[in-house]
Amino acid sequence: MSRRRRRKLQDAPVEIHIESLTHEGRGLAHVDGKTVFVDGALPGETVMARYVNCRRNYDELTTTELVSAPAPERVTPPCPHYERCGGCSLQHLAPEAQIEHKQSVLAELFGRIGHLERPEMAAPIRSRDLGYRTKARLGVRYVRARDEVLVGFRERHSNFLTAIDRCPVLIEAVGERIEALKALFRSLEAYDSIPQVEVAAGDDAVALVVRHLKPLSQTDTEALEAFGEQTGLQIWLQPKGPDTVHRLWPVSDEAPRLHYSGDGGAVTYAFHPLDFTQVNREVNAAMLAQALDWLDLRDTDTVLDLFCGLGNFTLPLARRAGHVTGVEGVQMMVDRGYENARANGLENVTFCAADLHSALDARAGWIKGYDKVLLDPPRSGAELMCREMHRFNPGVIVYVSCNPATLARDAGILAEQGYRLVRAGVMDMFPHTGHVESMALFRRADREE
Numbered sequence: 520m521s522r523r524r525r526r527k528l529q530d531a532p533v534e535i536h537i538e539s540l541t542h543e544g545r546g547l548a549h550v551d552g553k554t555v556f557v558d559g560a561l562p563g564e565t566v567m568a569r570y571v572n573c574r575r576n577y578d579e580l581t582t583t584e585l586v587s588a589p590a591p592e593r594v595t596p597p598c599p600h601y602e603r604c605g606g607c608s609l610q611h612l613a614p615e616a617q618i619e620h621k622q623s624v625l626a627e628l629f630g631r632i633g634h635l636e637r638p639e640m641a642a643p644i645r646s647r648d649l650g651y652r653t654k655a656r657l658g659v660r661y662v663r664a665r666d667e668v669l670v671g672f673r674e675r676h677s678n679f680l681t682a683i684d685r686c687p688v689l690i691e692a693v694g695e696r697i698e699a700l701k702a703l704f705r706s707l708e709a710y711d712s713i714p715q716v717e718v719a720a721g722d723d724a725v726a727l728v729v730r731h732l733k734p735l736s737q738t739d740t741e742a743l744e745a746f747g748e749q750t751g752l753q754i755w756l757q758p759k760g761p762d763t764v765h766r767l768w769p770v771s772d773e774a775p776r777l778h779y780s781g782d783g784g785a786v787t788y789a790f791h792p793l794d795f796t797q798v799n800r801e802v803n804a805a806m807l808a809q810a811l812d813w814l815d816l817r818d819t820d821t822v823l824d825l826f827c828g829l830g831n832f833t834l835p836l837a838r839r840a841g842h843v844t845g846v847e848g849v850q851m852m853v854d855r856g857y858e859n860a861r862a863n864g865l866e867n868v869t870f871c872a873a874d875l876h877s878a879l880d881a882r883a884g885w886i887k888g889y890d891k892v893l894l895d896p897p898r899s900g901a902e903l904m905c906r907e908m909h910r911f912n913p914g915v916i917v918y919v920s921c922n923p924a925t926l927a928r929d930a931g932i933l934a935e936q937g938y939r940l941v942r943a944g945v946m947d948m949f950p951h952t953g954h955v956e957s958m959a960l961f962r963r964a965d966r967e968e
């Protein structure tokens with residue numbers, strides 16, 4: 520790092536007037552002509568802010584004090600640890616304003632990246648903004664100076680864990696037990712060799728997957744079991760890689776699974792705590808309903824569900840369509856898809872494993888025409904699948920996205936292939952964070968009624 524950059528990091532806070540809000544919700548401004556991004560500041564506000572990162576083309580700062588009147592949409596963050604904890608980034612913005620911002624980010628990116636006209640915007644899908652998070656990886660660290668074990672997310676702009684006593688965005692069964700978890704881990708003989716705990720909640724049970732770097736003593740195992748018994752939380756252990764995860768408490772002969780329901784309770788999904796599942800159950804239910812509505816299925820339709828995971832969309836689709844093919848990169852999720860289809864009595868489903876970011880093997884049986892396609896890719900998007908859409912040749916496409924920039928890029932590719940972007944809207948899967956989850960509907964222009 521240059522001396523100039525280092526000096527800036529040590530400087531006293533500077534006064535900055537915020538011009539607008541970035542896509543992830545940081546205040547954008549200019550200092551001596553250079554772009555700066557300021558955490559915790561809103562458009563129209565003047566703040567004192569401290570440098571936390573200096574780069575060639577932009578600097579990053581964090582607000583230390585509000586100097587002007589607060590912006591009308593500023594609220595008191597619901598979490599007492601918000602200023603330090605890196606888990607959330609938008610708690611100072613009213614939840615309605617957060618979702619409005621996400622909706623305008625989506626509309627703007629379709630124009631800027633996809634070169635498309637603004638589509639009809641659907642009403643956002645919302646949920647309660649606290650206690651919604653059913654999945655999380657919490658760091659665990661013994662801090663010698665405090666003789667304390669911390670449990671939580673990293674501090675903003677730092678590798679240290681934030682000292683928190685509760686987390687209001689996590690499901691309450693865990694979010695309100697952070698202090699109890701800290702005390703539990705500190706009481707163990709292995710207090711300094713537990714690096715993380717994964718939280719995974721089903722409708723029926725909540726699991727804590729405790730990673731431990733050394734074998735646990737009998738005393739520690741009993742302490743963990745007692746914690747499970749006391750709190751009702753399931754305790755799972757992970758001594759090494761993900762395939763070593765096993766349930767410690769409760770002892771049971773049942774398959775190691777949690778469960779959630781979908782499609783108005785008509786479908787039950789079984790999952791392993793480390794499987795990908797959608798984080799916000801209320802939003803997931805509304806998202807499934809909207810995707811089914813937009814696809815407008817007939818019982819003769821053939822549907823392709825790309826990036827299908829354990830069958831979250833596949834199974835409700837199969838309840839309405841003639842046949843559904845789910846394709847997914849991870850073989851274990853393909854197995855889970857079949858397990859879930861069988862358990863729900865659905866036989867009109869095929870699951871296949873394929874890397875959907877690499878050149879397709881044209882001999883694969885699933886590469887053929889379909890009436891409708893649903894895509895739900897990771898953040899990198901589905902560029903290749905959109906370029907190859909002519910092979911599937913659907914009349915209708917529903918694209919579910921966790922990154923509006925790659926959705927906008929892929930929407931542009933679909934437009935080149937004759938698909939019109941009909942409608943889009945955001946879903947508040949992660950309230951209080953900068954994540955923008957969205958859904959878009961495309962129709963083949965030459966097959967519209």
Ligand SMILES: C[S@@+](CC[C@H](N)C(=O)[O-])C[C@H]1O[C@@H](n2cnc3c(N)ncnc32)[C@H](O)[C@@H]1O
Nearest residue numbers: 826827828831847848873874875876895896897
């Ligand atoms: C956002 S998740 C959606 C899963 C599922 N649709 C759901 O709603 O639970 C994306 C899925 O894409 C899968 N995936 C990631 N990269 C992939 C690739 N290159 N090829 C195929 N699938 C991939 C992941 O394993 C994950 O299941």
